Amino acid sequence: MAKDTANRAQNRRLREAPVDGLAVDPLQVSQALESILSTMRGDLSVEHLAIHQHVSELTQSLQGLRAEIVKLEPSKIWQEHIPVASDELDAIVQATEDATNRIMSAAEIVERVAGDLDGARSTELTDVVTAIYEACSFQDITGQRVKKVVRTLQHIESVVGAMVSRFGLGNDDAPSRPEPELADPDAKLLHGPSLPSDAKSQADIDALFAS
Amino acid sequence: MAVDLNMPILIVDDYKTMLRIIRNLLKQLGFDNVDEATDGSTALHKLRDKKYSLIISDWNMEPMTGLQLLKEVRSDTKLKELPFIMVTAESKTDNVVAAKEAGVSNYIVKPFNAATLKTKLSSVLGEF
Numbered sequence: 001m002a003k004d005t006a007n008r009a010q011n012r013r014l015r016e017a018p019v020d021g022l023a024v025d026p027l028q029v030s031q032a033l034e035s036i037l038s039t040m041r042g043d044l045s046v047e048h049l050a051i052h053q054h055v056s057e058l059t060q061s062l063q064g065l066r067a068e069i070v071k072l073e074p075s076k077i078w079q080e081h082i083p084v085a086s087d088e089l090d091a092i093v094q095a096t097e098d099a100t101n102r103i104m105s106a107a108e109i110v111e112r113v114a115g116d117l118d119g120a121r122s123t124e125l126t127d128v129v130t131a132i133y134e135a136c137s138f139q140d141i142t143g144q145r146v147k148k149v150v151r152t153l154q155h156i157e158s159v160v161g162a163m164v165s166r167f168g169l170g171n172d173d174a175p176s177r178p179e180p181e182l183a184d185p186d187a188k189l190l191h192g193p194s195l196p197s198d199a200k201s202q203a204d205i206d207a208l209f210a211s
Numbered sequence: 212m213a214v215d216l217n218m219p220i221l222i223v224d225d226y227k228t229m230l231r232i233i234r235n236l237l238k239q240l241g242f243d244n245v246d247e248a249t250d251g252s253t254a255l256h257k258l259r260d261k262k263y264s265l266i267i268s269d270w271n272m273e274p275m276t277g278l279q280l281l282k283e284v285r286s287d288t289k290l291k292e293l294p295f296i297m298v299t300a301e302s303k304t305d306n307v308v309a310a311k312e313a314g315v316s317n318y319i320v321k322p323f324n325a326a327t328l329k330t331k332l333s334s335v336l337g338e339f
Contacts, residue, residue, distance in 0.1 A: 137323070140321060194300075
């Protein structure tokens with residue numbers, strides 16, 4: 001009787017649980033299936049036997065999936081892989097920033113020297129320096145692209161953590177990184193740099209601006 | 212009326228390299244009175260402490276974005292007429308529309324060149 005009540009309560013929880021994403025707990029589903037199987041004893045009809053077989057296969061599939069996830073060592077994703085990847089990306093940004101600043105410093109010296117020259121040579125050098133300044137803006141775009149990648153990695157980290165938690169794989173150290181509450185209602189407009197295939201040119205922007 | 216090349220200009224960007232690039236390009240164009248801020252809220256403090264003639268701001272900054280800064284400027288009775296140029300990698304249609312609706316004076320998409328900067332400055336300030 002008590003077991004029936006517990007089963008009904010569990011079934012009600014499963015029915016009421018949201019079904020989007022990982023909201024249905026696979027561990028609970030597996031436990032519910034096992035409890036269904038445990039009630040199917042004695043003389044079973046052909047239909048009951050078929051149901052028993054299907055439920056049994058479903059239970060084994062879930063247990064197999066759980067075992068596969070354990071083999072993947074998901075905790076390494078947030079303990080090793082993502083921190084290492086984030087550090088590498090930070091190092092890329094730092095290295096490009098350092099290099100850009102060295103290039104800028106050299107260009108500024110050239111510009112000062114150009115100021116001491118007269119005529120065409122000065123103009124030529126100044127034009128070259130301008131081109132160097134323009135090219136150095138790659139560092140800003142690169143930095144913003146890296147930020148986007150880091151945010152994607154953090155999202156993957158959270159999803160994996162949630163999945164491991166759902167399967168009851170002991171993720172006490174898993175990061176809990178809920179999507180931040182966006183205080184700025186315009187935050188949805190922060191896309192970062194577009195890929196070259198999607199990017200609008202200044203002429204496109206001007207046309208939009210003028211419309 | 213001739214453009215005053217000594218006008219105070221505030222440039223805002225969270226990448227110091229980009230601040231340096233914009234400052235140098237402005238200097239090449241003759242504008243040498245340039246202050247810097249690395250986010251919107253710092254910029255707003257500076258704008259309230261000193262009278263500027265132009266602000267050139269990035270969009271994607273924390274904690275206050277360039278769009279928020281623009282809205283603050285446009286809602287401030289003392290600052291609302293200040294020419295405001297957005298210089299940003301945000302190039303989607305909804306970005307341009309939002310900035311325009313918020314009252315931006317002009318919009319430059321990164322990466323940009325010195326000629327584009329000069330054209331937009333002329334558009335906002337007049338020929339120089």
